[in-house]
Amino acid sequence: MIAGIVIGAIVLLILIVCIVGYNSLVKGRIMVDEAFSTMDVYLKKRFDLIPNLVETVKGYAGHEKETLSQIVSLRSEGYSGMSVEEKLENSAAISRAIPKIMALAESYPDLKANQNFQELSQQLETVEEDIANARKYYNGAVRKYNMTVQSVPTNIIAGLFHFETKPMYEVEDESERQNVKVSFQ
Secondary structure (H helix, E strand, O other): OHHHHHHHHHHHHHHHHHHHHHHHHHHHHHHHHHHHHHHHHHHHHHHHHHHHHHHHHHHHOOOOHHHHHHHHHHOOOOHHHOOHHHHHHHHHHHHHHHHHHHHHHHHOHHHHHOHHHHHHHHHHHHHHHHHHHHHHHHHHHHHHHHHHHHOOOHHHHHHHOOOOOOOOOOOOOHHHHOOOOOOOO
16 A cells, blocks of 8 residues: 555656756747847848848949849848758858948948938848847757757657757857957058
């Protein structure tokens, strides 16, 4: 009789641990998905803003075709058809290309004075700040989720129900890690 109660209590305890672990994994996955969706909104906004900026620059810097073509090609794929990984890769490539547009603007004082360019630059700056904040939020959610997936005893439950770790958003290009050189001549 006592052995039956002990076995029943152990089974009940294991069941409770499994339910709590599974629910924490589901909550974590939902938080990561929500964090990516937040970042995705800003990435899409930047994705749509780039052509307007490029067209404005083209009017002033027609001979800079190679730089502008590279930026336009990053946007040529349909955004909604991209996977999460493709969106992250495309975002990193666009992040590396944006300074090139701004460098072109530095070479053309008339372009820098253009009201349309100034407005687009300001919008882009705001979107970049929003993306940076969304990346921090996404990485925080991924970190917490990945720790849950890899911690005992939830790692057992994660393995049984195929919960996989999620990728962090990381700087891929070493040049993005370098300090910006500011020179007043």
